Amino acid sequence: MLSTHYANADASLLEERVEDELATSELPFVITPHKVNYLLPVTYNPSPNNAPFEQSDEVHYPLDKVEAKFQISFKFPLAYNLFGDNGHLFFAYTNQSYWQVFNKDISSPFRETNHEPELFMLFNNDWQVGNFINSFWGFGISHQSNGASNLRSRSWNRIYGTMVFDGGPIAIGTKVWWRLPEDEKDYIGDPRGDDNPDIGKYMGNFEINAVYGLEQHRFTMLLRNNLRKSNKGAIELTWSYPIIGNLRLYTQYFNGYGESLIDYNVHNQRFGIGVSINDLL
Template sequence: MTFLSTQALQKWPTSKMLCTLSFLAAYTVPAAYAETYDQCLLRGIKSADGTLTLQALRAQCLSATGHEAVPADNGKSEENENKDLLADRIKSERATRNNPFTISPHKPNYLLPLSYATSIDHDHWGTDNGNLQGHLSPAEIKFQISIKAPVATGIFQGKGDLYVAYTNTSWWQAYNIDNSSPFRETNHEPEAFLIFPMHQNVFGLNLRATAVGISHQSNGRAGGLSRGWNRVYANFILEKDNFYMSFKPWWRIPEKKKEYPGDAEGDDNPDIVDYMGYGELHFGYKMGDYNLGLMVRNNLRSENKGAIQLDWTFPINQRFKGYVQYFNGYGESLIDYNDSVSRISAGIMLTDWL
């Protein structure tokens, strides 16, 4: 049927009409929105003037219920989209982004109670900073909390979603009981970004999303322990079969130089780009219930200043995954951005990239 009209629909049996509407709803929107979508279709059918096509009506109802219409000529059916590596996360986030009681994960959320570093720089921790110099433990608890929430959706002709996000990564000297088990370092990263869903072939990979954003990262300290920087970044997320990658270049927003010792408004770490570089690459490979990950960050001007992180997650139950993380290089934390660290950690993953 190419066109819908009120006269034509009056000839349909009621049961046949309801079955048709249920079939359409089941294959176009998540179940959480099915009732609203049905109501939209019914209203459209009742008010149709004979020129409204079925495709146009479905697109209008998708937009009205907060979903993005998939172009008819993009060559991807819903069945095929479900086979994409990132499809489950995309569909879950779309289904809950208008729910005020739901906050979506941003970066991975994890708790690593077994975390051991081969070297921790003690030079920062003199008498003015808790008298911990020489008294830090190589064994710590490391954890990360990362969340995001949508601010606006479809802001550029129905495309582009604006998000705000926050990531907290902490290194807790929980086993250093003799020194009151302090938090050695906590890094805070609020950010805002625009993300655009895509389906483009790039060198044989499927470009699923492109994001542009601004990020502030700091450790919230003052004096000699203060560290922080601001960045503008882009992020390109690609996939193919069980492989995915993220290419994230950034540019540091310049800060004014310190005019005198203790200048609170001056740059606490003017050489941070020398160690953190101008971007990072994430790679992932999914093998059934097991995920392998690799992060690479390198300063192109110096082969010796960079970092690598290896990740392995495996199932524990339906809610949690086991997680093993290995980091080697510069910039694991802001306080040690210019010190090379080698760390092995194990614990649980609450939410992964996928």
């Protein structure tokens, strides 16, 4: 079964997360969070990316700078201890949506929805790295798509490796990936073939997630970069604080490339405020 080894057991965010998951992982009517689940009723992007919609056959109206954003993410264990007393297999799914809820001129559509199913293995570990303990390492495969067609279609498949480090009030997750290659399209608008062959230039091949707990405050940071001269990447910062029960006030700031698949090659800034129901990445 999942377990952890701690650098500071009295104040370990990772320990709290694992204990909460183990307490409910096998209950039939409980869904275990994977990434953060949140609803941001109001987000502001000063420069919405209209280009994909201008190229479509639909009647075009400018996108609103203010829209709603939400994420639903869960996982469930398929098997524990596949290799002796270690090696745990999980399935996970994450849905991230952008909703032009205030844009009545175009009937308040969902501008973009990204779907990401994953299958991954996770292993307990106890390597000491400075003041941190590498509590978990693992690998997996993920598919990410926006479910759109024609010129708005975006998707990619990745094999990835991950490590999670516990430093008491700080937890750090690292993730590296390799994109599975796809065939080139024979012509523009070909429904088969690679929808976004240059996505690696903007999304890179690694990211770092960190969370810091200060009393009941939670601060997180995501960093991503392509490690090339073009220096494409992204940073996302969040802050949350409990308000009632499991509900937390949640704020998010994003700056960079790849916030969503439709905008993977466009530099975006976004600030949003709303609520979340879990506080770790």
